[in-house]
Structure formats: structure tokens, C-alpha cells
Amino acid sequence: MRKPIIAGNWKMNKNRDEALQFIYNVNQNIPSSEFVESVICAQSIVLRDLVKRQGESLRIGAQNMHYLDNGAYTGEVSAPALENIGVKYVIIGHSERRAYYNETDADVNKKAHQAFLYNLTPIICCGESLEVRESGETNAYVKKQVVAALKGITAKLMKEVVIAYEPIWAIGTGRTATSEMANDTIKEIRNVIRGLYNDEVAEAVRIQYGGSVNPKNIDELLSMSDIDGALVGGASLDSESFLALVRAGVKK
């Protein structure tokens, strides 16, 4: 049995006051981490404050990090610095990072290795553009991303990886993939992992769906066999909405 994982990706939203208000609003009401993993990924500048105030069942994640320990990389954030303040998760290879900051599959792979060196659980993103979807190349495209991202990751570590399948055309557009469509691609990703590792690893890895998930459509998405959670942007910004998403995770 895979434990569902619901992660909010706040992107470049919420200042410190707003972020802390959210945490106060949700802390008492987050369901036990025995049933669902709940994560908020916030801007780097508020991470320390959120970690200090996270409730027992909420964990805090970063939205990106560099793949090196330190050095002359102005504006970057390192994995050791994230570990040092108690961050537990990091989103890697989000399509916005790939599109606006030229992140490549090779960068994603280096970041995945770096995350494990510093006890961070990587949430590795993949997903196709509308053009790729319409040309019928989705499975091949996503397979290439996943194979490249996981290069050299051992079977033991692989069981801890979280993958987020996020079709780019569904992100922030209000256009969700149908639950069948999302499940089919996620099954395909699980098969790729089966091929790279074995059945045990493939059945252990959690694969989230992301792209316009909200409290209205999450139940149906999570009712699918292979969808183990959600990576949620817009609908994670409101505390009541985030709680509704996490509660849906408990029912899975």
C-alpha cells in the first residue's frame, strides 16, 4: 500500500505573514501523517519560519535547489542549507523551471542525487506539452524524462522518490487531464520504473498527478489505481482548500 501524498506548490506566492497565517489556519486540522503525507512547498525566504511552526503532520518543502553544495552561484539555494533548516522535500524539474530557467533532464538527475545526499525527498516532475500530447508522443516523451531523471539512483533510494506527472497544458489552465488519461500515463511511468528496477520498486514509488487539481476533482483523480496523490498549485494557496485536498488523500 502506497501512502497518498498531497503537496502544495505555492510557487512565487505568499509573503512571510501570509505563509504563517496559512500555517496557523491548517495546523490543528491536518490529518495524521499515518494516513496521508501533507507537504507545503514555499518560497525559500519563508521556509525556516514554516519549519519552525509546522504542525506534527505537515512537512515543508523547497521548490528548487542547486545540485552543488556551495560556490559562486549568485541567487541559488543549496541542499545542505535546506537540510540545515529542517526542510524535508524538494520539487525538482518543475515544468516552469524547465521552461523559464532552462533546466535540462541532466540537471534534474544531478539534483535528484544531491537531494538524497542531504536527506531531502525529491518530488521529480515530468510531463508533456500540448503539442506532444496531440502528436501521440506522450509516453515516449515522458519515458525519456523519467529515465534521464533517475539515472544512477539505486533501487533502495528509488522507493523514496516521489514522481509528479504534470501535463504542461493542464497547469494553471483549469484544464485537467481526465482521470483515465492521467492514470494511463502514470501507469506507463510505473512500467518504465518496473523496467529500470523491478516490481517491488515500481509498486512502492508514489506517483502524483498535477495540473489544475482542486477540491472538486481530486476525489475522482485519487480513485484511480495508480494515482497516489497530487501536486497542487493554485488550489493549495487557500487553507480550507488545502485541507479539503489533504482530506481527500485520507479517503484514498
Ligand code: PGA
Ligand atoms: P496548478 O499547478 O495546480 O495551479 O495547475 C500545478 C503545478 O504547477 O504544480
